[in-house]
Amino acid sequence: MNIDGVRQAWQKLADRADLIGKEVIFENRIGDCVDRGTISRIRIDGDHVVIESPEIAAAHIAGNAWAPNIRFKIEEDRTPDLIGDTIFCDLDDNYRQIQIRTI
Numbered sequence: 438m439n440i441d442g443v444r445q446a447w448q449k450l451a452d453r454a455d456l457i458g459k460e461v462i463f464e465n466r467i468g469d470c471v472d473r474g475t476i477s478r479i480r481i482d483g484d485h486v487v488i489e490s491p492e493i494a495a496a497h498i499a500g501n502a503w504a505p506n507i508r509f510k511i512e513e514d515r516t517p518d519l520i521g522d523t524i525f526c527d528l529d530d531n532y533r534q535i536q537i538r539t540i
Contacts, residue, residue, distance in 0.1 A: 438516050446517055447486045450524065450537075451479040461488055462536040463507045467529075472502045476537065484511050488535070507535060 438446070450456065456476050463472040474490030481487075488507040496502035509515065509528050517526045517537075524537040 438513065440511065440513050443513060443516050444481065444511050447479075447511060448481055450517055451481055451486075453479075456537060456539070459540075460538040461490055461493075461507065462534075463488075463493070464534045464536070465503065466532045466534075470503070472496060472507070481511075482508075485509060486511060486515075488537075509533075509535075 461476050474492030478489040494505040497505040517524045522540045526535040
């Protein structure tokens with residue numbers, strides 16, 4: 438998918454009110470960590486996707502998460518894919534992954 442298609446796919450997710458309150462998981466196999474929370478907002482910020490979660494923000498303040506939110510650059514190979522009841526997006530050759538539960 439081209440970059441515009443990827444941006445549109447993420448914008449469609451950002452526009453989905455039913456994803457608010459759903460579980461989001463950011464798995465970072467490089468740092469061997471998993472950040473979990475509930476989605477309070479998904480937004481497009483320039484050429485980045487930002488997924489906000491109060492639990493991840495609190496974990497960051499406590500020193501237990503890499504960042505206060507999940508933020509990554511929109512790139513051609515970062516298309517969100519729905520498999521079963523979960524939206525997956527691999528970042529950086531399967532070393533980092535976003536998972537969003539849809540139910």
